Amino acid sequence: MKSALIAASALTLAACGGAGGDSRDSVRVVGSSTVFPFAKTVAENAAISNPGMTAPLIESTGSGGGFQLFCNGVGAQTPDITNASRRMKASEFATCQENGVTDIIEVQVGLDGIAFASAQGGIMMNLTPEIVYRALAAAPYGGEQTTQLWSDVDPSLPSEPILVYGPPSSSGTRDALKELVLEAGCKANADMKALKETDEDKYDQVCTEVRSDGKYVDQGEQDNLIVQKISNNNKSIGVFGYSYLEENADKVQGLPMNGSEPTYENISSFAYPGARPLFMYVKKAHVDAIPGLKEYMAEWAKSWDADGPLAKIGLVASPDDVRAANLAKVTDLTPMTGDELK
Known part of the structure; x- marks a missing residue:
């Protein structure tokens, strides 16, 4: 047939x-x-x-x-x-x-680059893959997800509720978020590196599954909608392609990752962790x-x-x-x- x-x-x-x-x-x-x-x-x-x-x-x-x-x-x-x-x-x-x-x-x-951004004049943080993983993972390092505020993840971060607008599971941006950021933050833990050797399916679940309690909001396939959401809420963070950050520089600001800003130069050199x-x-x-x-x-x-x-x-x-x-x-x-x- x-x-x-x-x-x-x-x-x-x-x-x-x-x-x-x-x-x-x-x-x-x-x-x-x-x-x-x-x-x-x-x-x-x-x-x-x-x-x-x-x-x-x-x-x-x-x-x-x-x-x-x-x-x-x-x-x-x-x-x-x-x-x-x-x-x-x-x-x-x-x-x-x-x-x-x-x-x-x-x-x-x-x-x-997978850019993390907030509204111009909005919340500002120095992120790392580990911070993002601990904030967004459904079961960070296999444990219960209890963080509500960014300061719950790291005391140096703002005492503001975690709210991240990002791509859906069908998006390549979501895949890149998992592989380049979430998994990088997860496997920094020695136990997770060991888990990959013994149970790769469990490792993938623990390291890449995103929480579903409203702290991460799937905003569909249109990155412009994420820009609109964070522009209207200066306590929120958005995840989208770098080109949308540059196109909307009057509305949103990039958040550094490992001390590296999401810029053309840093993506070109792969200094920025989210380059793809x-x-x-x-x-x-x-x-x-x-x-x-x-x-x-x-x-x-x-x-x-x-x-x-x-x-x-x-x-x-x-x-x-x-x-x-x-x-x-x-x-x-x-x-x-x-x-x-x-």
């Missing part, structure tokens, strides 16, 4: 560009809310650079939701690209392969079939330099050698093998 569905999808894809309800004449992109503003700018510039090209449709579905849509199969009814604020998981790659999405081009488009790569994943089978897909990919490569248009709206450029390697992927359409995810 599955092979029949894949064959049907391939026939539909072959019809792209022609008449018929299943064909389309523009690129469709889904995925990360963090990558969304960059992808939208690239889409607008690609349409300007290529007269007659229909502007790509960019949808913000979250990284996890984007991979689900992307891996459904090939054909005009499926997305050409999914953006992600984390790397594809091996399980997602396997799902793609099972559904006939066998040639996937992985492109690192730049860097971003951003990706787009492209179906090679769609490149020649979907009008404008090659041009859209080329526009990304023209835009991601340190002095390019995306840097002006908050994208942090990858190092020179990384940009060169990913330009080659865009040019040569080199697919992943899956080994990259091990």
